[in-house]
Structures are given as C-alpha cells and as structure tokens.
Amino acid sequence: MKALLNNDVQRVVFIILLVLSNSCLVLSQKINFTEHIAPIIHQNCSPCHRKGESAPFSLLTYGDVVKRAQFILKVTEMRYMPPWKADHGFGEFKNVRRLTVGQIATIKVWIQDGMPEGPKEKFQLPIFEENSQLNKKPDLVLSWNKKFTLSSQNKEDYILFSLPTNLKEDTFIKSIEFRAGNKKYVHHARLSVDTTQLMRQTDAKSIDDPSIADFAKVRMKEEFWVGWVPGNTPIEYPKGTAKFLKAGSDLLLNVHYAPNNLENEQDSSVVNLYFAKDTIEKKIQTFILHEEDITNKPFEIAPDTVITFFAKSQKIPYPIHLLSVQPHLHLLGKSLRCFAITPNGEMIPLIKISKWDFNWQMTYQYKEPLLIPAESVIYAEATYDNTSKNPENRFNPPQKITYGWNSTQEMMNVIFQYTF
Structure with missing residues (x-):
C-alpha cells in the first residue's frame, strides 16, 4: 500500500x-x-x-x-x-x-x-527526405569518383578528395551537409573551397603522400567552409545570408579515417549543397580562434597534469554578427568557455561546455545574429586532463601531448561563422 x-x-x-x-x-x-x-x-x-x-x-x-x-x-x-x-x-x-x-x-x-x-x-509517420537531415532534397549532390578503399594498416588516415562542382555561375549556398558513407570509420571531415582546380591532383591521396604533401598543406590553408564530426548536424543560414561559391570551384574535402585493420573497407561519402532561394544581402565569412592564438604557449600537455590554455583574438576591426560557433578539442579536452569583451568592458557569452564530449561535437547556431562591436576581443579557455584518471586518455602511462590532427594529439579551435 x-x-x-x-x-x-x-x-x-x-x-x-x-x-x-x-x-x-x-x-x-x-x-x-x-x-x-x-x-x-x-x-x-x-x-x-x-x-x-x-x-x-x-x-x-x-x-x-x-x-x-x-x-x-x-x-x-x-x-x-x-x-x-x-x-x-x-x-x-x-x-x-x-x-x-x-x-x-x-x-x-x-x-x-x-x-x-x-x-x-x-497516427501519421513523419515524412523525411532520404539521405538528408534537413528533410528536403539537395540542389547538388557531390561524391567520390569511385569508392575509396581504406588502409588496413590500423592507423589514422587523412585523405584529400577533390569534388568538382561544375557550376556555370556564381552561386549562393544556404546550407551544406556532409554525410558519412562508412559511419564506422569516417571520423571527421573538413571542407574548403578550391577556386584554382589545381588540387584535383590530390584526389583520394593521403596528406602524407610525398608527391603532394607540401603543396596540399599550403592549399589546405584556404578558407574553412564547414566541418563535420559525429553528432554534428547541418544548419540553414539565416534569411538574407549565405555562403558564396564561385563558378567552376571545386570542393576540397579532408576526411579523417579512424584506424582499421580489415581488408576491403570502403567509403563513398556525400556532400549535399542547398542553393539560396531568397535574396542574399550578406555573405557569410569564417573566423577561427586556434592554437596560434594561445597566450600561455607552448601548446604542450605534460604527463599527469591538468592544464588550461587561454587564447585571445586581435581586436575585431569592425562590428560583426556571429551566426554560429563550433568548438573543437580532442580526447583530453574537459571543458571550454568562450566569450567576447567589448571596448566598454561588457562580457558577451558565446559558449560554455562544462563537460566536453569528444563524441558529440556540434555547430551551435545563435538564436539571433549576435552583434560583436568593433574593437571587441574574443577569448577562449580550454582545460585538458592528461592524467590516468581521464578514461578518454589513450596512453597508459600518460605521455606528453602536443598539437596534431590525430585524435591522440590535441587541438584547440573555436570556429565562428559571421557577417558584417
């Protein structure tokens, strides 16, 4: 009872x-x-x-x-x-x-x-567009020329893919969606734009390939267009804004594949592009706060330590409106906070993640475009745990960790999409 x-x-x-x-x-x-x-x-x-x-x-x-x-x-x-x-x-x-x-x-x-x-x-079953999380048909679908066979050497691989758009005219892009083909091994992807078509020689080659390594690293410094990690979902940019894609451009995709020791594992991932249908008044730009902006260098994490790194931008030269923020750390990341300080000392909160989760990284879209006044400075703080108490630490005993793209190395990025 x-x-x-x-x-x-x-x-x-x-x-x-x-x-x-x-x-x-x-x-x-x-x-x-x-x-x-x-x-x-x-x-x-x-x-x-x-x-x-x-x-x-x-x-x-x-x-x-x-x-x-x-x-x-x-x-x-x-x-x-x-x-x-x-x-x-x-x-x-x-x-x-x-x-x-x-x-x-x-x-x-x-x-x-x-x-x-x-x-x-x-009861009615929801209607979803197949092969799209945006629940609508893409205007352009791009994929590999042929299925890519992953290495079976049980190591992390970074492979470049050049995807010609063959667009005949300049186009505004309202949303970009990366869809992993082999969901088990596609770890993350970074998408940029190649307006020269010179990177077609890198298609389906590793960034470590001696024939292209130096050239590829230079070209990959071009504008970051969009990034995908498991858990991230595509966003549709606000009314009147869009990404600009020059006619004849290629998309350059850097795909990170997790270690694999199986023969004949293949991938054929897809990029969906959605064209703007509204009148575009502002082009979307990208700004990244990264390891070079850290104030307490070097970016090294000693064994058996918990450390916080601090980064700051230069003064923002003109007013901007932030549309989204996408933080990126690796396995040792524990927390992150990012904010702006205006010239009059006001703090503008941008994002805070008290419990970092490497397996769920998102692009967070602001409810309304967020005004950052001219002369403001953007700050980021990220804490890393390189002790044996961290269950995500892949080394036992812990080792010194430095910057690198492999998941067993570390990064500190905060990626903003904005207009001005």
Whole structure:
C-alpha cells in the first residue's frame, strides 16, 4: 500500500511539472503515444533515429518506441539524449536539442500508465527526405569518383578528395551537409573551397603522400567552409545570408579515417549543397580562434597534469554578427568557455561546455545574429586532463601531448561563422 501511495504522489508531482512547463495536456486525459509521445519523439529523436542516419536503431513507430521505452526514459532523464552539450544560460541558441522537464515527465507518466497507444487513426509517420537531415532534397549532390578503399594498416588516415562542382555561375549556398558513407570509420571531415582546380591532383591521396604533401598543406590553408564530426548536424543560414561559391570551384574535402585493420573497407561519402532561394544581402565569412592564438604557449600537455590554455583574438576591426560557433578539442579536452569583451568592458557569452564530449561535437547556431562591436576581443579557455584518471586518455602511462590532427594529439579551435 505504501508503494502504491508513493507512486500516486510521484504521478501527481509529474502532472504538476507538466502544468508548470506549459504542457497542453488536459489533466483528465490519459497520456498516449499517438497524441502525446509521438510528437516529442518525432521532433527530437527520429531525425537521427531512422534508417540511413547515424543512430543505431529506429524510433518512428509505436512498436519502435515501446521496445526502447525504459532506455529512452533513462537517457532523457540523465540528459544524455538528445545530445546537447552547451551549458544552459551561456549564450542563446536556435538549434537547441534539449527536452523540457515537462516532456521528460510526460514520457515517464506514459510508461507508468502502461504505454497506451492511443487512437491509431490519428497516427501519421513523419515524412523525411532520404539521405538528408534537413528533410528536403539537395540542389547538388557531390561524391567520390569511385569508392575509396581504406588502409588496413590500423592507423589514422587523412585523405584529400577533390569534388568538382561544375557550376556555370556564381552561386549562393544556404546550407551544406556532409554525410558519412562508412559511419564506422569516417571520423571527421573538413571542407574548403578550391577556386584554382589545381588540387584535383590530390584526389583520394593521403596528406602524407610525398608527391603532394607540401603543396596540399599550403592549399589546405584556404578558407574553412564547414566541418563535420559525429553528432554534428547541418544548419540553414539565416534569411538574407549565405555562403558564396564561385563558378567552376571545386570542393576540397579532408576526411579523417579512424584506424582499421580489415581488408576491403570502403567509403563513398556525400556532400549535399542547398542553393539560396531568397535574396542574399550578406555573405557569410569564417573566423577561427586556434592554437596560434594561445597566450600561455607552448601548446604542450605534460604527463599527469591538468592544464588550461587561454587564447585571445586581435581586436575585431569592425562590428560583426556571429551566426554560429563550433568548438573543437580532442580526447583530453574537459571543458571550454568562450566569450567576447567589448571596448566598454561588457562580457558577451558565446559558449560554455562544462563537460566536453569528444563524441558529440556540434555547430551551435545563435538564436539571433549576435552583434560583436568593433574593437571587441574574443577569448577562449580550454582545460585538458592528461592524467590516468581521464578514461578518454589513450596512453597508459600518460605521455606528453602536443598539437596534431590525430585524435591522440590535441587541438584547440573555436570556429565562428559571421557577417558584417
């Protein structure tokens, strides 16, 4: 009897939480899948949890969700899912993937009530565009000339791919989407633009290839266009803004493949381009705060140490509007904070991630373009843990870690998209 009373009290608490979080549920109405749970799942989970996407199982139908119900409750209560690593209250973002307290309570009450399905005639499967997380057909799809066979030498590889766009005229790009082909081994990708077509000789070659290494490293310093890591989703740029792509340009893609010791593992990843349909008033630019901007150099992490590095930009010469921010650290990263200081001493919060997760790195899009006044300075602080207590440390005992692209080395990047 006591247990029953406790359950009843708990149910009342959950219902109060629903009301406080502006839930639209009628208190006398029993929560069901079709009307109450499906909208939460389809908006926050199904875009990734469906066939062809990165998540390991589908969450579309009543049967899909019932099968995973207890697991869904556990990962949503602990806020492991949906993945959203930026701290609440330090910057306001448009693409927040975070369930409300009321939504989590709704799921819990539904499970406790036996997971009723609700009116089947009202259920509609969400309609998703295949091979796109933006749920619309791309205007241009680019991929490898032929499938690329990965090395079986159990080492990290960085391979360059040159993707001719064959565009006949200058084009504004509203969104860019990288889709990993071999999701098991495609670790991350960096996309830039080659307006010279000279990098076609690097297609499907390693950046360490002696025939192109020096030339490739120079060319790869061209503008960073977009970056992809597991967990990152494409964004659509705000109205009136877009990326500019010159006619005849090639896309230069630097793909990082994780170590592999299997024969005949292949990849054929894809880049989707979405053209702007609205009138473009401002071109989107890229600004990166990186290792060269660190003030307490050298960028070295001694064994058995926890250290924080500080970076700062030059004074911003003119007012800019930040559209998005994408931090990037590797396995030793523990936390990151970034902010701007205006000429009058005001602090503008840009992003804070108290618990860095190497496996979930995102492009965070600001709720509204964020004005950074002229003469402001942007600062970043990143903490790294190179001790044996860090479960992500791949070395035991710990070793000195320096800058490098391999995941067992370290980086400190904060990438901003902006207009002026």
